Amino acid sequence: MSNTTQDLSLDPHGAHGHGAHDNPHLGEQFEDIAQQYDTYTVGMWAFIVQEVMFFGGVFAAYAIYRYKYLEAFSYAHLELDVFWGTVNTFVLLFSSFTMALGVRAAMLQARKAQIGFFLATILFACVFMGVKYVEYSAKFDHGLIPGHNFTLYTEHLNEVREKHPHVAEAVEKNPALVPQMELFFGFYFAMTGLHGLHVLIGIIVIGALVIRAWINKNKPLDYMPVEMVGLYWHLVDIVWIFLFPLLYLVGGH
Amino acid sequence: MAKSHSTGGHHDAAGHHDGGHAHVIPSVGFYFWTLLVLMVLLVLTVWAGYWKVSVSAGIVIALTIAVVKAVIVISNFMNVKFGTKQVWLWAGAGFFWLIILFAYAFADYVSRDHWMKYPGWEQTISERVTSEVSGEAKEEGSH
Numbered sequence: 427m428s429n430t431t432q433d434l435s436l437d438p439h440g441a442h443g444h445g446a447h448d449n450p451h452l453g454e455q456f457e458d459i460a461q462q463y464d465t466y467t468v469g470m471w472a473f474i475v476q477e478v479m480f481f482g483g484v485f486a487a488y489a490i491y492r493y494k495y496l497e498a499f500s501y502a503h504l505e506l507d508v509f510w511g512t513v514n515t516f517v518l519l520f521s522s523f524t525m526a527l528g529v530r531a532a533m534l535q536a537r538k539a540q541i542g543f544f545l546a547t548i549l550f551a552c553v554f555m556g557v558k559y560v561e562y563s564a565k566f567d568h569g570l571i572p573g574h575n576f577t578l579y580t581e582h583l584n585e586v587r588e589k590h591p592h593v594a595e596a597v598e599k600n601p602a603l604v605p606q607m608e609l610f611f612g613f614y615f616a617m618t619g620l621h622g623l624h625v626l627i628g629i630i631v632i633g634a635l636v637i638r639a640w641i642n643k644n645k646p647l648d649y650m651p652v653e654m655v656g657l658y659w660h661l662v663d664i665v666w667i668f669l670f671p672l673l674y675l676v677g678g679h
Numbered sequence: 680m681a682k683s684h685s686t687g688g689h690h691d692a693a694g695h696h697d698g699g700h701a702h703v704i705p706s707v708g709f710y711f712w713t714l715l716v717l718m719v720l721l722v723l724t725v726w727a728g729y730w731k732v733s734v735s736a737g738i739v740i741a742l743t744i745a746v747v748k749a750v751i752v753i754s755n756f757m758n759v760k761f762g763t764k765q766v767w768l769w770a771g772a773g774f775f776w777l778i779i780l781f782a783y784a785f786a787d788y789v790s791r792d793h794w795m796k797y798p799g800w801e802q803t804i805s806e807r808v809t810s811e812v813s814g815e816a817k818e819e820g821s822h
Contacts, residue, residue: 463702468765475773482777486784493788500734512725519721523714526756533704660756667748671741675728678737 451648463650470654474661481665484620488613488672498606500677501593505570505578506614507561511674514557515666521550522663525632525656532652537643540652544636547659551629558622565611572612579604617669624662631655703761713755720748 449459456462492499528543568585569577578586579597587594597603635652727740754760759770 460702464763464765467762468769471766471769471773475769475776478773479776479780482780485777486780489781490784490788493785496734508725508728512721515721515724516718519714519717522717522752522756523710526710526713527707530704530707530710533702657757660752663756664749664752667752668742668745671724671728671745672738675724676737676741677734678729678731 466650466654470657474657477661481620484613484617485668485672488617491609491613492672492676495606495609497596498603499610501590501596501603502607502610503673503677504590504593505565505568506674507564508674510557510561511670514554515670517550517554517557518663518666521547521554522660524550525659529649529653529656532639532647532649535646535649537639537647541636541639544632544639548629548632548636551625551632554625555622555629558618562615565615570611572608572615576604576608576611579607614673617673621662621665621669624665628655628659628662632659703758705755705758705761709755713751717748717751720744720751724748 452459453462456465524543524546528540528547531537531539531543565571566575569575569582583594583597586597632655635655638651639647724741724744727744728737730737730740732740753770757770759766762770
């Protein structure tokens with residue numbers, strides 16, 4: 427393989443010459459920056475496909491139990507707050523927008539704009555986690571923690587009766603629904619918990635990119651790490667796009 | 680094979696060519712419109728959640744909107760729209776896998792009610808072997 431490197435201006439608007447000076451951002455195993463770019467992108471997509479398979483397994487398990495315990499899951503999901511779910515979807519979609527703009531700024535070597543958009547993305551991510559904290563606390567208070575204090579449908583059935591009389595009636599008629607409803611909340615915490623963990627990792631990695639951009643304020647930077655993190659962040663958004671309707675909405679209100 | 684930049688009027692098509700590769704940088708407007716469409720679809724998702732339809736119809740509606748939203752995010756925010764064929768292949772492979780996973784899993788679970796009509800199908804092979812062996816032992820004992 428030839429070791430010649432090409433002149434690969436980091437400014438995408440710049441001249442796309444093919445001179446032979448060393449580009450500090452080009453790995454020696456690559457012919458040129460385009461090949462390096464393609465390799466990075468495909469590698470990241472391989473990781474994303476792995477994530478799709480990982481979440482896919484959990485979604486499949488949820489879908490199967492939703493099918494098997496249709497009635498119980500339809501009752502249990504009424505305890506989820508559609509308002510907070512909608513707010514969080516809005517926040518995550520908006521964070522994907524600021525992330526895309528941040529990646530764009532990085533491509534254009536617009537360092538200040540990049541830092542600004544990334545800080546906005548981190549802010550939205552923190553709002554998302556804050557809303558999750560509010561929701562999780564409410565589940566603790568209501569006795570909806572599987573295996574720990576799942577007492578809403580046994581000890582506090584009157585509370586259910588006030589809001590959803592048909593659910594209380596069904597549970598009284600058929601107590602076998604309760605462990606099935608507990609399973610729904612098992613899925614709820616497992617799925618949103620795994621997703622929340624991804625958000626948390628996203629906050630840390632985007633934070634690292636902000637520091638990297640800050641330290642190298644006046645230097646041209648390879649934007650590929652930024653684009654890779656961008657892909658990861660959009661994946662986190664996509665997972666939520668499916669989680670929100672399947673957990674909060676499906677089954678009627 | 681420099682990729683054409685004329686894939687629509689939204690992005691400003693600033694790009695550079697290195698060894699036949701074109702890297703498109705979409706415009707702010709392109710991302711803004713993408714966000715706007717996603718927001719409209721979010722409103723539609725929540726609204727549809729309150730329609731008086733059966734659970735299965737609700738799932739189909741919710742999933743259809745979710746898939747449309749995901750495709751928009753993958754295409755526009757993740758820039759697959761401007762990606763190489765190899766990226767398209769990888770992006771597609773992940774979701775093709777999901778189709779296989781769901782098709783096979785549900786082919787099993789949905790058909791179980793049908794096979795319930797035929798007693799004995801639910802026995803695992805080990806159970807069957809155990810019952811056959813004990814059956815043979817009984818036969819031997821009766822001789």
